[in-house]
Amino acid sequence: xxxxPDETIFWQYGFITINLTVVTTWMLMLIMVVGxxxxxxxxxxNIHVSHWQCILExxxxxxxxxxxxxxxxxxxxxIGFIGTLFLFIAxxxxxxxxxxxxAPTGSLSTTAALAICVFLAVPFFxxxxxxxxxxxxxxxxxxxxxxxxxxxxxxxxxxxxxxxxFGNIMSGGxxxxxxxxxxxxxxPILMTILGxxxxxxxxxxxxxxAIVYIAAATQESKPEKKKAIIKTQ
Amino acid sequence: MESSTLIAIASIATAGITxxxxxxxxxxxxxxxxxxxLNSMAQQPDSAPxxxxxxxxxxxxxxxxxxxxxxxxxxxxFANPFWSHVIAK
Numbered sequence: 001x002x003x004x005p006d007e008t009i010f011w012q013y014g015f016i017t018i019n020l021t022v023v024t025t026w027m028l029m030l031i032m033v034v035g036x037x038x039x040x041x042x043x044x045x046n047i048h049v050s051h052w053q054c055i056l057e058x059x060x061x062x063x064x065x066x067x068x069x070x071x072x073x074x075x076x077x078x079i080g081f082i083g084t085l086f087l088f089i090a091x092x093x094x095x096x097x098x099x100x101x102x103a104p105t106g107s108l109s110t111t112a113a114l115a116i117c118v119f120l121a122v123p124f125f126x127x128x129x130x131x132x133x134x135x136x137x138x139x140x141x142x143x144x145x146x147x148x149x150x151x152x153x154x155x156x157x158x159x160x161x162x163x164x165x166f167g168n169i170m171s172g173g174x175x176x177x178x179x180x181x182x183x184x185x186x187x188p189i190l191m192t193i194l195g196x197x198x199x200x201x202x203x204x205x206x207x208x209x210a211i212v213y214i215a216a217a218t219q220e221s222k223p224e225k226k227k228a229i230i231k232t233q
Numbered sequence: 234m235e236s237s238t239l240i241a242i243a244s245i246a247t248a249g250i251t252x253x254x255x256x257x258x259x260x261x262x263x264x265x266x267x268x269x270x271l272n273s274m275a276q277q278p279d280s281a282p283x284x285x286x287x288x289x290x291x292x293x294x295x296x297x298x299x300x301x302x303x304x305x306x307x308x309x310x311f312a313n314p315f316w317s318h319v320i321a322k
Contacts, residue, residue, distance in 0.1 A: 160297075167300035168293075174307075201293045208290065 004107035004170065021107045028092050028104070059087070063207075070211045071219070078214060081121055085114065086207040093169060093199025096192060103199075106169040108162065115162035118210045119154070126217030138217060161209060168202045169195075237319045244313050248306035255302020259295045266291055 005020040012018070039052040049057075063083045067075035092105050104110045126135040139150045172195035179188045270288040274281045 163301060163304060164297040167304045168297065170307075171300060171303055198293075201289055205290055205293050 004109075005102040005104065006107045006109060008102075020102060021104045021110055024092070024102065025104045025110065028088065028095070032087065032091065059083075066208070067211055070208065071215045072211060078125065078211070081117075081125075082207050082211055082214075085117070085210060086203055089114070089165065089203035089206055090200055093203060094196060096173070096195055096199065102173065103169050105165055105199075105202075106173050108166045111162040111166040114165070114206070115158045118161060118213060119158040121210070122154075122213050122217045125214050129218040135217060157209075157213070161206065165202055165206055168198055172198055237316070240313070240315050240319055244309040244316065248309040251302045251306045251309070255299045255306075259299040263292055263295050266295065 005024065008020040010018050010020070010023065036056070039050075039056050042050070043053060044050070060079070060083070063086060064075045064079055067078055067082060072078055089105055092103050095101050096103055105114075123135060126138065130138075139147055141150070172191070176188045176191050176195070179191055266288065270284050274284050
């Protein structure tokens with residue numbers, strides 16, 4: 001039984017392998033890049049905008065509002081990273097309605113790459129926002145005894161991000177393929193519908209968790225601010 | 234017994250136990266969180282959208298726990314490193 005689309009190999013030379021995951025990922029990237037280029041080619045500012053521009057604006061504004069709701073006050077800085085994560089995972093999970101398609105997020109290499117992106121983005125945004133010292137100080141919260149535990153949590157949450165997305169998508173595909181051998185009439189469709197919901201929720205959770213991690217790294221502990229919050233309470 | 238038989242028995246039994254416990258415990262947690270969410274939604278219907286959103290996120294986080302167990306049992310059955318080591322010998 002195939003565990004991931006990594007095992008369908010088209011072309012191999014040395015350590016360079018082109019498998020189904022790579023091909024599907026590049027196809028999705030092509031669709032997204034060309035699609036958004038076609039839409040944003042003729043942006044209009046007046047009241048009559050095209051349907052596609054309207055849809056794109058809705059998506060961007062929704063992502064921006066989500067980022068602001070979690071607690072990042074300047075969403076424009078982060079929307080490039082978070083929005084790309086969300087849109088890529090959501091699109092690759094939604095395309096399972098096409099027959100013969102295997103989601104690239106159902107392979108551990110893709111999800112590990114996405115999780116490593118989050119792992120690297122946290123210190124990047126943290127240092128850009130509060131400086132190196134301010135970022136390193138966040139490891140010593142609340143006391144310096146917590147330093148090893150903070151480092152462990154940094155690594156384990158990256159692992160959890162990768163395994164969560166991979167497991168959810170892989171199990172969805174596997175349940176459908178098992179049901180196809182047991183009850184091939186209607187039930188696989190129902191499970192595919194469930195897989196659509198799971199895919200969107202997992203994309204949402206992945207980006208929400210990325211926002212939460214970045215927000216935790218970028219918010220400097222300011223004593224005056226804390227006092228003000230306590231006073232208002 | 235041969236080592237391959239022992240490894241097969243151990244990994245199959247462990248896969249079953251892993252899935253059983255890993256499904257049982259998150260199910261209890263999910264049931265508790267859903268009942269709490271329903272209670273609060275019945276008391277404050279105005280805040281239903283926020284509660285539902287948080288509930289879904291929480292449910293997916295809980296479900297990922299059982300997914301971890303599922304992944305481990307899949308590895309034990311289909312991609313067992315010890316089994317491949319013995320077979321390769």
